[in-house]
Amino acid sequence: MTLFFRRLVRRPLTLFGLVLVGLHLLVALVAPWITPYDPLKLLDAPLEPPTEAYWLGTDELGRDFFSRLLLGGQISIIAAACAGLIAAIGGGLLGLASAYHRGLFDDVVSRLVEMKLSIPSILLVSLFVTGFGQSLAVLVLTMGLIYMMGVIRTSRAMGLVILEQGYVKAAQLRGESSFAIILREMLPNILDLLTVEFALRTSSALLLVSALSFLGLGVSPPTPDWGLMIQSGLQSIRSEPWLVLAPSLCISSLVIGINFATEGVAGLLGLEAARGATGK
Amino acid sequence: MLIAALRRVLLSCITLVMLTVFIFIATEIMPGDALDVSLSADEIAMIPPERLAKMKQDLGLDRPAPERLLSFLGGVLTLDFGKTLISKTPVTAIIGYPLRNSLILAGAVLLLAIPLALTIGIAAAVWQGRAIDNIASTGAIIGYSIPEFVIGTVLVMIFAVAWPVFPATITASTNDAALTLLAASPLAVVTVLIGSIAYLARLLRTGMVDALAKDFVERLRLTGIPEWRIVFLHALPAAIVPSLTAMALYAAALVSGIVVVELVFAYPGLGQELVRGVTRREVHVVQAIALCSAALVVALNFLADMAILALDPRTRRA
Numbered sequence: 001m002t003l004f005f006r007r008l009v010r011r012p013l014t015l016f017g018l019v020l021v022g023l024h025l026l027v028a029l030v031a032p033w034i035t036p037y038d039p040l041k042l043l044d045a046p047l048e049p050p051t052e053a054y055w056l057g058t059d060e061l062g063r064d065f066f067s068r069l070l071l072g073g074q075i076s077i078i079a080a081a082c083a084g085l086i087a088a089i090g091g092g093l094l095g096l097a098s099a100y101h102r103g104l105f106d107d108v109v110s111r112l113v114e115m116k117l118s119i120p121s122i123l124l125v126s127l128f129v130t131g132f133g134q135s136l137a138v139l140v141l142t143m144g145l146i147y148m149m150g151v152i153r154t155s156r157a158m159g160l161v162i163l164e165q166g167y168v169k170a171a172q173l174r175g176e177s178s179f180a181i182i183l184r185e186m187l188p189n190i191l192d193l194l195t196v197e198f199a200l201r202t203s204s205a206l207l208l209v210s211a212l213s214f215l216g217l218g219v220s221p222p223t224p225d226w227g228l229m230i231q232s233g234l235q236s237i238r239s240e241p242w243l244v245l246a247p248s249l250c251i252s253s254l255v256i257g258i259n260f261a262t263e264g265v266a267g268l269l270g271l272e273a274a275r276g277a278t279g280k
Numbered sequence: 281m282l283i284a285a286l287r288r289v290l291l292s293c294i295t296l297v298m299l300t301v302f303i304f305i306a307t308e309i310m311p312g313d314a315l316d317v318s319l320s321a322d323e324i325a326m327i328p329p330e331r332l333a334k335m336k337q338d339l340g341l342d343r344p345a346p347e348r349l350l351s352f353l354g355g356v357l358t359l360d361f362g363k364t365l366i367s368k369t370p371v372t373a374i375i376g377y378p379l380r381n382s383l384i385l386a387g388a389v390l391l392l393a394i395p396l397a398l399t400i401g402i403a404a405a406v407w408q409g410r411a412i413d414n415i416a417s418t419g420a421i422i423g424y425s426i427p428e429f430v431i432g433t434v435l436v437m438i439f440a441v442a443w444p445v446f447p448a449t450i451t452a453s454t455n456d457a458a459l460t461l462l463a464a465s466p467l468a469v470v471t472v473l474i475g476s477i478a479y480l481a482r483l484l485r486t487g488m489v490d491a492l493a494k495d496f497v498e499r500l501r502l503t504g505i506p507e508w509r510i511v512f513l514h515a516l517p518a519a520i521v522p523s524l525t526a527m528a529l530y531a532a533a534l535v536s537g538i539v540v541v542e543l544v545f546a547y548p549g550l551g552q553e554l555v556r557g558v559t560r561r562e563v564h565v566v567q568a569i570a571l572c573s574a575a576l577v578v579a580l581n582f583l584a585d586m587a588i589l590a591l592d593p594r595t596r597r598a
Binding site: 013111114115117118119120121122123124126127128129130131203207208210211214215216217227230231234237238241244245248251252255256258259260263 | 294295298299302303306307308418421422424425426427428429430433434436437441448529532533535536539540543544554555557558559561563566567569570573574577578581
């Protein structure tokens with residue numbers, strides 16, 4: 001473990017990424033207590049320039065922009081992390097089960113994965129939002145499902161390698177159930193992979209959720225959210241460009257941080273994260 | 281070869297049918313029917329029950345779901361996606377030109393992205409671990425970490441607001457000629473291009489690094505063949521074949537990127553229609569757009585499979 005940290009320090013970009021993510025998480029966590037104003041309250045004239053009272057001015061409705069910026073990541077981060085968790089756990093178990101059972105189960109799962117990979121993520125979310133209505137729960141579940149498919153692929157491939165190991169054979173000879181073998185013998189061996197997958201899928205989900213909010217299909221107003229803030233800031237891009245730049249910087253630095261950190265940590269764990277195969 | 285090709289044709293068809301069924305189920309079967317989805321509860325409460333029943337009958341919603349699924353499948357086969365629920369415009373008329381426009385945008389992006397990504401990917405792999413590789417790899421991570429709408433907005437700020445050389449939004453109309461449309465939207469093309477190059481260059485670099493580490497490359501070097509011949513004539517084909525599938529899958533991400541960028545620049549494409557369709561809950565429009573792009577991705581996957589079959593004799597035995 002100390003060796004792991006010593007190697008980590010030698011990778012400046014990884015460290016930079018970890019610090020960025022840490023800062024973002026910290027701000028998102030303590031934001032409700034440190035915002036100078038109520039983010040939903042109309043305080044002053046709209047589109048005020050930055051002053052001592054309002055550090056980043058007011059937005060198009062006269063709400064304190066700095067307070068909204070501090071809170072703007074919360075919902076997306078929670079939604080993306082939930083989706084990443086669903087994807088990593090569900091995908092890991094399904095991938096292992098599919099590797100273990102082969103046969104019909106494997107065929108069905110593989111076809112489903114292939115099918116999903118043919119529908120662009122934004123369209124899949126659009127379909128579900130049209131069918132089930134626009135809610136955060138629908139969004140999280142759909143994203144979890146979307147990113148689960150990629151995780152199934154990687155953990156199935158790793159499961160096939162693990163199946164060849166002596167301890168799986170030993171467990172089979174002991175007469176343990178397939179469920180117990182998958183959970184106790186195989187799952188612990190892909191925890192590294194699942195951690196990396198969780199981080200990768202969370203960063204993809206963040207990009208997707210902010211894009212959806214930007215399109216008006218994700219987080220609904222008046223909740224402060226970076227994607228929404230960029231969208232409404234576009235109208236005053238000529239006179240108040242910081243209303244667009246500040247949330248752009250926030251969402252970009254968060255995703256860049258996650259990806260730098262994941263890339264480095266995956267390299268240290270000996271996993272091939274160079275796939276970047278998550279797509280957007 | 282022929283059997284392997286036929287098998288892939290069949291698999292693609294099965295995938296398409298399953299996708300169609302899935303799209304139908306996701307939008308129409310679950311809660312209520314298409315009418316409940318496109319009207320709000322208040323609107324439904326306002327309509328007298330007998331008129332509501334008549335509307336449902338007109339739309340064919342009183343029939344059982346399996347029957348509607350069959351007629352949906354039949355409609356898809358004849359490229360008839362039905363009419364919008366409220367204005368009764370045929371869906372094909374709504375998405376025709378936007379589909380063409382989105383394809384133009386995607387084509388322009390790919391035409392520029394592939395040579396640029398090839399150059400960067402090969403250079404990074406050949407000079408692996410050197411400055412150029414580090415810059416390219418770090419740049420790629422940054423490139424695909426920034427949301428498309430942020431890249432687009434920043435480009436607008438630089439090239440349309442601070443230094444006004446390009447228009448911020450696209451003024452071309454939906455049925456303009458292809459070149460007029462592209463000439464009006466350079467910033468939109470560049471926005472999608474940045475993410476695409478980041479993704480594809482990274483993919484090609486990985487493939488090239490793997491290929492250059494193979495034994496056959498070492499053997500070629502020992503026979504004294506010049507390095508540039510090894511890179512371009514021997515390693516590159518070996519690198520491209522395994523990345524073809526991943527490239528075809530990239531088409532799905534490209535569609536998502538294009539949807540967003542179209543809204544940033546008001547480009548008259550499918551993305552506009554999609555968002556309008558979802559917010560107005562026009563089920564048939566959303567279905568048709570989802571189906572078109574899914575069919576595109578399946579078709580590209582099929583082409584990639586065929587290219588692999590043609591280029592790599594080992595796969596023909598399957």
